[in-house]
Amino acid sequence: MKKEPIKVKETEPLQRTANFSEVVSGYTEGQTLKEAARCLQCKNPTCIAGCPVGVDIKKFIFQITQKDYDGAYFTVRETNDFPSICGRVCPAEYQCSKTCVLTKKGSPFASERAINIHFLERFVGDYGMKHNLEVSIQKNERLTKQKVAVVGSGPAGLCCAGELARRGIKIVIFESLHKPGGVLRYGIPPFRLPRDVLDFEINYLKNLGVEIMPNFIVGKLKSLDELFAEGFQAIFLGLGAGTPSFLGISGENFCNVYSANEFLTRVNLMGAYKFPEFHTPINVGKNILVIGGGNTAMDAARVALRLQKINGIRPNVTLFYRRTENEMPARRMEIEHAKEEGIKFQFLVKPEEFIGDNEGYVKRMRALRCKLGELDSSGRRRPLPIKGSDFEIDCDEAIIAIGLLANQVLVKATQNLKTDKYSDIVVNPETMETSIKRVYAGGDIVGGEGTVIEAMGMAKKASQAIVEYLSRK
Amino acid sequence: MKILNKEILAQTPDTRITRLKVHAPLIAKKALPGQFVVVMVSEAGERIPLTVVDKDKDKITLIVQEVGLSTKLLGKLNVGDSLYALVGPMGHPAEIKKYGKVILVGGGVGIAEIYPVAKALKGKDNYIATILGAKTKALLILQNELKAVSDELVITTDDGSYGRRGFTTDALQELLGKNEYDLVYAVGPIPMMKKVSFIAKEFNIKTIVSLNAIMVDASCMCGSCRVRVKDEVKFSCVDGPEFDGHLVNWDELEKRNNIYKDKEKRICKLYKL
Numbered sequence: 011m012k013k014e015p016i017k018v019k020e021t022e023p024l025q026r027t028a029n030f031s032e033v034v035s036g037y038t039e040g041q042t043l044k045e046a047a048r049c050l051q052c053k054n055p056t057c058i059a060g061c062p063v064g065v066d067i068k069k070f071i072f073q074i075t076q077k078d079y080d081g082a083y084f085t086v087r088e089t090n091d092f093p094s095i096c097g098r099v100c101p102a103e104y105q106c107s108k109t110c111v112l113t114k115k116g117s118p119f120a121s122e123r124a125i126n127i128h129f130l131e132r133f134v135g136d137y138g139m140k141h142n143l144e145v146s147i148q149k150n151e152r153l154t155k156q157k158v159a160v161v162g163s164g165p166a167g168l169c170c171a172g173e174l175a176r177r178g179i180k181i182v183i184f185e186s187l188h189k190p191g192g193v194l195r196y197g198i199p200p201f202r203l204p205r206d207v208l209d210f211e212i213n214y215l216k217n218l219g220v221e222i223m224p225n226f227i228v229g230k231l232k233s234l235d236e237l238f239a240e241g242f243q244a245i246f247l248g249l250g251a252g253t254p255s256f257l258g259i260s261g262e263n264f265c266n267v268y269s270a271n272e273f274l275t276r277v278n279l280m281g282a283y284k285f286p287e288f289h290t291p292i293n294v295g296k297n298i299l300v301i302g303g304g305n306t307a308m309d310a311a312r313v314a315l316r317l318q319k320i321n322g323i324r325p326n327v328t329l330f331y332r333r334t335e336n337e338m339p340a341r342r343m344e345i346e347h348a349k350e351e352g353i354k355f356q357f358l359v360k361p362e363e364f365i366g367d368n369e370g371y372v373k374r375m376r377a378l379r380c381k382l383g384e385l386d387s388s389g390r391r392r393p394l395p396i397k398g399s400d401f402e403i404d405c406d407e408a409i410i411a412i413g414l415l416a417n418q419v420l421v422k423a424t425q426n427l428k429t430d431k432y433s434d435i436v437v438n439p440e441t442m443e444t445s446i447k448r449v450y451a452g453g454d455i456v457g458g459e460g461t462v463i464e465a466m467g468m469a470k471k472a473s474q475a476i477v478e479y480l481s482r483k
Numbered sequence: 484m485k486i487l488n489k490e491i492l493a494q495t496p497d498t499r500i501t502r503l504k505v506h507a508p509l510i511a512k513k514a515l516p517g518q519f520v521v522v523m524v525s526e527a528g529e530r531i532p533l534t535v536v537d538k539d540k541d542k543i544t545l546i547v548q549e550v551g552l553s554t555k556l557l558g559k560l561n562v563g564d565s566l567y568a569l570v571g572p573m574g575h576p577a578e579i580k581k582y583g584k585v586i587l588v589g590g591g592v593g594i595a596e597i598y599p600v601a602k603a604l605k606g607k608d609n610y611i612a613t614i615l616g617a618k619t620k621a622l623l624i625l626q627n628e629l630k631a632v633s634d635e636l637v638i639t640t641d642d643g644s645y646g647r648r649g650f651t652t653d654a655l656q657e658l659l660g661k662n663e664y665d666l667v668y669a670v671g672p673i674p675m676m677k678k679v680s681f682i683a684k685e686f687n688i689k690t691i692v693s694l695n696a697i698m699v700d701a702s703c704m705c706g707s708c709r710v711r712v713k714d715e716v717k718f719s720c721v722d723g724p725e726f727d728g729h730l731v732n733w734d735e736l737e738k739r740n741n742i743y744k745d746k747e748k749r750i751c752k753l754y755k756l
Contacts, residue, residue, distance in 0.1 A: 186702050188523060188530075188568035196704070225570040227702060231509050252704040256716065263711060263735055265742045272705035280699065281527065286753050288527045289552055290699070291746040370738030419702055419721060 015122065016045040018129055023350040027316050027325070030200045030283060033347060034098070037126075042133040046074040049125050052111055057127060060109030062467030063089045063169075067106060067127055074130060083138035086131055087145050090466070091172035092165075092211045094139055095194065097132025098203050100463050101305075101341045139210050147178050147218065154178040156480045159242040161228045161420065164192020166248030166453025168215060169466035173473035175218035179480065182242075183220060186227040186419075187279065192250055193454075194462070196279040197271070197306065199313050202344075229420035234449060243483070244448045244476045247435065248469060249421075251414040251454035257301065261364030262410070264372040266293050270302065270310040270411035277313050283320060294321045295407030299375055300353075301361055302411030303331035304459075308344040310409045311353045328354040328403075330361065332380055332393040358382070360395050364408060376402050416455050434458055442472035450476060484566040487542055492624045493617075500548045500592055500624050501558045508541040510571050516599035517577030517693065517725055520545070521701045522557065523568035529553045532698050532720075534596040535572060546595035546624070551747045555756040573701045574724045577691070579603040583665035584610040586658060587633075588651050588679050590671025591617060594625050596693055597670050598632075604668075605632040612658060613637070616651035616671065620644040652678045659686045666691065669728065673737045680728030690728035694719050697740060710736050 019035040020026075026033050037045060055068040066085050073082035086093045100106075103124075107113060110124035137143075156179050160167045163185040171181045189195055191208050216222065228237070234245055254269035256262050273292070281288030298318070300311040307329060315327045329348070331338060334357045338345060349355070358380040365374040379399035382391035416433045428436040428445035435444055435451040442450045452468030454460055488504035510520060514535040520543065521530045531553050537544035549558040560566075577600045585604055589597040594615050605611050612635040617623040619642050630636050637654045638646030647654065652675065658664070659682065667690040669679040676692045683690040696708035696719040708719035711732035717723065 186570060187700060188570070196700075225568050227570055227573070230572055231513055252702075254704075254706045256706070256709075263709060263716065263739065265739055269706040272699060272707045275699055275705050280529070284527075285746070286750040289529045289750060291743040291750070293742065293746075370735065417703055 013044075013048050015048065015124075015126055016041045018126070020347075023352070026201065027312075027351050028319050030316060032204045033201050034343075036097075036136065037129050037133045039133075042074060042130060043077070045126055046071050046130055048112075049075075050111060056109045056111055057106045057125070060106040062105065062461075062463045063470050065089050065106075065131070070134060071125070071127075071130060074134065079134060079137045080141075080143060082134045083143050084145065086134055087138070089470070090131075091169055091176075091214070092466070093131050093135025094207050095135075095165075095203060095211055096463055096466075097128050097130075097135050098207070099194075099198060100128050100131075101461055102126070102128040103342055105461075105463065136207075139207070144217070145176060147176055149178050152483075153477065153480055154180075156180065156243045157182070157241055158476060159184060159237045159245045160248065161245065162192055162248035162250055162453070163190035163212075163222060164248055164250045164453060164465065165194060165462040166250075166455075166465040166469040167192065167246065168212065169469035170246045170248060170452065170473045170476075171220045172215055172218065173470055174476060175215065175220045177477060179477075181220045183222045184226040184228045185222060185224045188224050189279065190222050190224060192248070193252075196275040197309070199274065199278055199309050201312070201316075202309070227419065229423035234424055234446065238448070243480060244450065246469070246472055246476065247420065247444070247449065247451040247455060248453045248465070249417050249435075249451070249455040251459050252417040253415040254410070255413045255415055256410055257361055257412060259361060259363055261366055261372065264364050264366035265370050266295060266372050266407040267364055268407070268409050270300075270306045270409050271414065273310050273409050274306070274313060277317070283313075283317060292317065293407060294318055294323060295405065296323055296326060297405045298327045298407045298409065299403070299405045300327060300329045300409045300411055302329075302413070303333065303338040303340060304411065304413070305340045305344055306414075307331075307411035308340045308348050310411050311348055312351060314407075314409065315351055315353060325352050327352075328356060330356050330359040330377065332358065332360045333382065333390060334358060337390040358393060360393060362400070365402070372405060372408055374402050374404050375408060376400060414454070414459050416458075432458055441475035442468055443475060448479070484569045486560055486562050486564050486566070489560070489562050492546065493622045495619065495621050498549050498622070499558055500546060500622065502536075503545045503547065503557075503560070504542045505545060505566065505569065506541060507543045507569055510535070510569070511538040511541055511543050514538055514543060514572040515576030516579060516603040518572035518574050519701075519724060520569055520571030521573060521698070522566055524553060524556045524560065525567045528556065528567060530568070530699055530701065531557075532573070532695075532701055532724075534599070534693075536595045536598055546592060548592035552750045552754060552756060555751070573720060575722075577603065577668075577725060579607055581607050582609055584612065584663065585666045585668060586612045586614065586655065586664050588614045588655055588667065588669040588671065588675070589616070589629075590651050590669075590675040591622070592624070593669075593671030593675070594623075594629070597668060598625055598628055600668055601629060602632045610634050612664070614639065614651045614654045614658070615646075616640070616654075616675070617645075618642065650678075651675060652682060655679060656682050659683065659688070664688055667728075668692075673733060673740065676728060677733040677737075680731070680733070684729050691725050692728040692731065693724045694726060694731070694736065695724070695740070696736060697742065710739075
């Protein structure tokens, strides 16, 4: 009989929603060994193709089974500079675990039986972190004299910086916010990615010689031309999809209607959950609605519920999504966690209007019920509003988490940088080079909203092209 | 980010207005009239937008009125202290060109914000009529600086302690009634900018206002600063901070800007500031 997947330890819902501590504890060594032993060590592994950066999954799992954790760490690190981050935030069920041979084909979230590759990766990453394992820098005379600028310190920028720094190239990361990390810092809450883990992985880059310049807004403070003039040989743009979409419905500007980005930035980056110790305020309603079905919506809902508890408010957060649970783009684990924590879900709902009071505060949402129609371009069934199905629901706060658009600050300031109809930067898919020579791009600014590891995959590709260019020079 | 110079420009028992010169060579090189920076006093602090009032080789001038916790903490910093964060220049610069006859209206600390624009417009040979308004004489700032770049200067105080008694909008009404002007540029409290826009509209004169919407990142990431301009939602941080005053939905902005008032009071009390 096949062995059951090893469950990971999680803090009890009642306990965990009282704070912002990490929910998933990760595997112990014993659990790691048991889970690794389930791996079939396929002759032709299918999992690796599911990983956007191509981690040699088979090899590192084998090394775990041999208790060669140092070896496993270095194997992962060969292709992924941030195993402790990816092991926590990768949607493995759509990536490596999905292509694991143990995953049943056909059913949409059938990776329950797959190897929990991400938990193994996390163990290995945390092991390396605990034991201060250092990756050596490959010195290459030609490359060590070169200087590359990375704009943005989110997943794409960090990854590109790591890849290049490991080859001895001098890297300067320019970040517009006061702390590096991009969406890992402002978007993903500490209960999914503890800040000490993030700080450690960023410090690792600094140890590789990467220089990070916070509070530096490229496009405003310096143009790309000026960076080139200062001796940077190439520039990588990891600008992110940082601009929130709104529904475009009436009443969306009432007070206490937040974009998920604002809500999460106030809490995660600015520390509003520690108000007044931290000075940035946030309003916490008694009856909070979250609109959307992605990871950002889950994060916003779970943050909202924690804020209610911290502020002595009875938890009352309802998430509205226009399709059904099956079509939700969020990670299964996040949906489960949200449910366990008491987030209520209403599916097949399309918001039509927010209604406010005389002081300008949101009071109600009017919405339509939907049914599912034909498949759309995303391969999911299209939600069709049902005429006359209007209903109203009371609320004193609403969070819009329906997606993000490309950040335009640098793009608008840069002539000749070609963008597509979504205002994403157009690149050569082979090299990630943009319409401007020696300017590369990757992450959400290229493909639209994606995952951390997809951004890293693009950054890696760009870094290879940059290395090639620098070696040719 | 080090503070090189500090001067208290105005003071009453309730508030102070302070001028800080901050070491920021790169920003000083790039900042244009109408642009702003974002400042954090400490790691725990808020990100607050402040207009770049003036600049020279390696410093920028910021003028801050102490109204909430963050501005009070900023006002407490001394020469030699460093800001925790300083980023910019943000926002669109003002359109500096020859308009002809321009009226600039500055209310309260808004006076600081019209100064760089007045100076730049004067440099383009515009006729500058300036109206400055303060609650009381003790809170009037930059009188001499603005006098130097103005062809006409009217000062109003709410209590009549200096200049004319009354509001900037009364003076505006009068000026517009007497002469023809090509542009009105106003910065100040929302009710003032709203009324300025209303009056100028009656005279059919283009009006530019610089909005002080609540911001977090100020780089197009959060939407906290969204304002309705005509029928479109704009982000003050990147689409502004200047907008056509005739098209701004003032009531909505005024309500949105009050959203954290109770928390502001609470935190000031807690920190005994």
